[in-house]
Amino acid sequence: MTTSPTSAQHEQLPQTPSQTVGPFYGYALPYKDGEKLVDPAHPDAVRLHGTVYDGAGAAVPDSLLEIWQPDSSGKISSEHGSLLRDGHTFAGWGRTSVDNSGQYWFNTVNPGPTAPGKAPFILLTVFARGLMDRLFTRIYLPDDAEALTSDSLLSSLPEDRRQTLIAEREPSGNLRFDVHLQGTQETVFLQYPRTPQFTGRDD
Amino acid sequence: MTAPDTNPDAATATQDQISAEIREIHRSYEQRRAEGGPEETSARMHFPPYRSSLLRSPTKSLHHADPEEIELHAPAFGERDVHPLEADLTIQHGGEPIGERMVVTGRVIDGDGRPVRHQLVELWQANAAGRYVHKRDQHPAPLDPNFTGIGRTITNAQGEYSFTTIKPAPYPWKNHFNAWRPAHIHFSLFGTDFTQRLVTQMYFPGDPLFDLDPIYQSITDQKARDRLVATYDHSVSEHEWNTGYRWNIVLSGSNRTWFESDAAAEEEH
Numbered sequence: 001m002t003t004s005p006t007s008a009q010h011e012q013l014p015q016t017p018s019q020t021v022g023p024f025y026g027y028a029l030p031y032k033d034g035e036k037l038v039d040p041a042h043p044d045a046v047r048l049h050g051t052v053y054d055g056a057g058a059a060v061p062d063s064l065l066e067i068w069q070p071d072s073s074g075k076i077s078s079e080h081g082s083l084l085r086d087g088h089t090f091a092g093w094g095r096t097s098v099d100n101s102g103q104y105w106f107n108t109v110n111p112g113p114t115a116p117g118k119a120p121f122i123l124l125t126v127f128a129r130g131l132m133d134r135l136f137t138r139i140y141l142p143d144d145a146e147a148l149t150s151d152s153l154l155s156s157l158p159e160d161r162r163q164t165l166i167a168e169r170e171p172s173g174n175l176r177f178d179v180h181l182q183g184t185q186e187t188v189f190l191q192y193p194r195t196p197q198f199t200g201r202d203d
Numbered sequence: 204m205t206a207p208d209t210n211p212d213a214a215t216a217t218q219d220q221i222s223a224e225i226r227e228i229h230r231s232y233e234q235r236r237a238e239g240g241p242e243e244t245s246a247r248m249h250f251p252p253y254r255s256s257l258l259r260s261p262t263k264s265l266h267h268a269d270p271e272e273i274e275l276h277a278p279a280f281g282e283r284d285v286h287p288l289e290a291d292l293t294i295q296h297g298g299e300p301i302g303e304r305m306v307v308t309g310r311v312i313d314g315d316g317r318p319v320r321h322q323l324v325e326l327w328q329a330n331a332a333g334r335y336v337h338k339r340d341q342h343p344a345p346l347d348p349n350f351t352g353i354g355r356t357i358t359n360a361q362g363e364y365s366f367t368t369i370k371p372a373p374y375p376w377k378n379h380f381n382a383w384r385p386a387h388i389h390f391s392l393f394g395t396d397f398t399q400r401l402v403t404q405m406y407f408p409g410d411p412l413f414d415l416d417p418i419y420q421s422i423t424d425q426k427a428r429d430r431l432v433a434t435y436d437h438s439v440s441e442h443e444w445n446t447g448y449r450w451n452i453v454l455s456g457s458n459r460t461w462f463e464s465d466a467a468a469e470e471e472h
Contacts, residue, residue, distance in 0.1 A: 012314030012456040016430050017245040017422045019404040020253075022389065024335040028327030028353040029391065055258035056209070062339075068278055068397050076273055080281035083323075083355075093278035114272045123273060125400055130255030132246040132421050134400055138268075153268050161266075181259050191265035192274065192398040194314060194456030199261055200247030200421075 012194060018133040023062050025127075026097065030064070033085040035096035037067070037108040044072055047174040048122065048139070048167070049105035052098050054130075055182030059102025063128035063179075066095045067106055067139075074112030074120070110141055110175075119147035119154070121165075126179055126189075133197050135189040139177045140166045157188060164188050209257045216254075216379040218415055224252040225420045232423040243424045252417035254378050270458045274397045280323035280357060290356040292326075292368040293349075300350035302331025302369035304445040307405070307433060311362045313394055314456030318362025325391040326354045326366055333374030333386075342374050367445065373412055385412035385419060392452060399454040406432045407448070 021029075038045050048067070052060040069092050070076045077092040090109070098104045111120045121138040140148060148154055154162050164187045167175040180187050191197055208215050228250070232243065248260035268274075293300055311319040329335045329352060332344035336351050354366050371386050387404040394400070406419065413419055413428075422428045430453075439447020 013312070013316055013453050014244050014427070014430065015314060015455045016401065016403060016452045017427045018401060019246060019387075019389075019418060019421075019431070020255075021391075021402050022404075023339050024329075024337040025327060025389065026337050026339075027335075027351060028325060028389070055262070058258075060259065066400075068273065070273055076276050078276070078279050080279050080283045082278050082280060083284035091278060118271075123397055125397075127402055128259055130253070130257075130259035132248045132250060132253070132256060132260070132418070134402060135261065136268075136398065153266075157266065182262050186261060186263055188263075188266050189261050190268040192268055192270055193458055195398045196244050196455065197265055198243050198245055198247050199265060200249035200256075201260075201262060201264075 015196065020129060020132050021064055021127040023129040025064060029095065030097045031083055031095070035094055035104075035106045036085060037069075037092065037094045037106060038090065039087060040107045042107075042109070044109045045107050046110055047105055048108055048177065049103065049174065050176050050178040051102045052104065052126070052128070052179040053102065053181065053183065057183060059098075060128055060181070061098060061100045061102055063098045063102070063126060064095065065098065065104050065127070066093070066125040067108070067122050068093050068125075069108065069111040069122040070114055070120075072109045072112050074114045076114065113147065117147060117150070119144060119151040124177075124179070126181075128181075131181070135181075136192070137179070137187055137189050138165055139175070141175070142166050142169050161188050209254060212377045213254070214377040214380050214382070218379060218381060221252045221379045221382075221417055222415060225417060228252070229420070229423055243422070244427050246421040247423060250417065250421035253421055256421070270396070270398060275459050277322075277393050277395055277397050277399065280393070281321060282357065285323065285355045285357050287356075290354055290364075290366050292352060292354045292366065295351055296349040298349045300330065300347050300369050302347075302350075304367070305370050305448060306365060306367050306439050306441075306445050307388065307448045307450060308363065308365035308439055309450040309452060311358050311364060311392060311452045311454065313399065313454045315461075317457070317461070318360070319358055319392075319394050319454060320360050320362055322358050322393050322395075324356050324358060324364045326368075326388055328352045328368065328388040329371040329374055331369050331372055333372035344372075344374070370407070370446070373410075378417060383412050383415070385410040385416050390452070392454060394454040394457065396457050396459060399457065401452070401454055404431060405450050408432055408435060
């Protein structure tokens, strides 16, 4: 399929508004092995983990997170089977709820660049009680400094804000990425073309 | 004015206080609209009458991102992921659940009117007494051993979905004193692009709790609020079996460049 990041910004049908995921999604959305994009025993498995914080710096115990990423070669999966892990298909998508202390983890692989020289990242979608619309962000891998420097999104951010999008590589090889919904370390959340969202803070 | 209490269980404000806050925000929005301000087509994330939003909504503007390749794609789901019987919430246990059996059906399209084909739709809801199967739901209304309140389906080639379920009841919550949510069904949807992800709630026509509910009213524009309300559709009702509701869902716009060959390729997928 041919794609272009500069599609026409023509008129579109009014979207169905968003509403909060609420507190009671527990039996509906999380599912068995949702956090395991690969088996933890996979030779390339890395653990992506972190904590979700609110504006008072308290851990958020009822947030739901989804990730979407290419495989380690940068290929984007179109395989079915995200909801029913078969142990070998890499579908590129995962979902988990945070635990009572606001912590989450995924077992996945380091995404590869989707084109040579591109900075690899994992997409993250945040839902929570109290959050009326989903929040989108990117979790950049910290390893390729040159690719990070030339990334157009990161370059458009001031240094302190830019850091909120870059995961920390731990000595074990695992990735740590905390989400700050508010505060001095507030994560940069993204707005895409043709995707209206309303923070309610504009006045 | 003192800062509102951010404890989600405080239940200190009265309904009159909450309603007055909602009215003031809506009045201000309508005034700005009259002065040529932008139309709001979704909910406000920071909406003080919904107390839980105070510490959980971003304080900074969302940062513009030009979609990269991965953001122009979405996870794919199919018959491997979802069994057809998961669309019927009334047959998941040994007996019939209590309540008004209903079918909710509709079509999922994107911002350009294209059907969202063969994509996952998830649903969850309270039972006919207003109780969720969830450890945090302590509302003293009965659980129904024959109703869990969760369902999934994959849209067909026209983007249509259909669930058989039980009409949920309103239930109390602790945003303010004597707060009640209008009856609603939660929906979770995916599009063709990562950016079209939507989680929302469907409501029932004529609910007397609409004006009182800070979650529903966090959508400041009446036209947008109306888009969350299903219509009763007698052609969906079945003789001596179920009532019927229709609710169509429009996702945000795709940022892909679409060609006729894409539709054909999707059809084969």
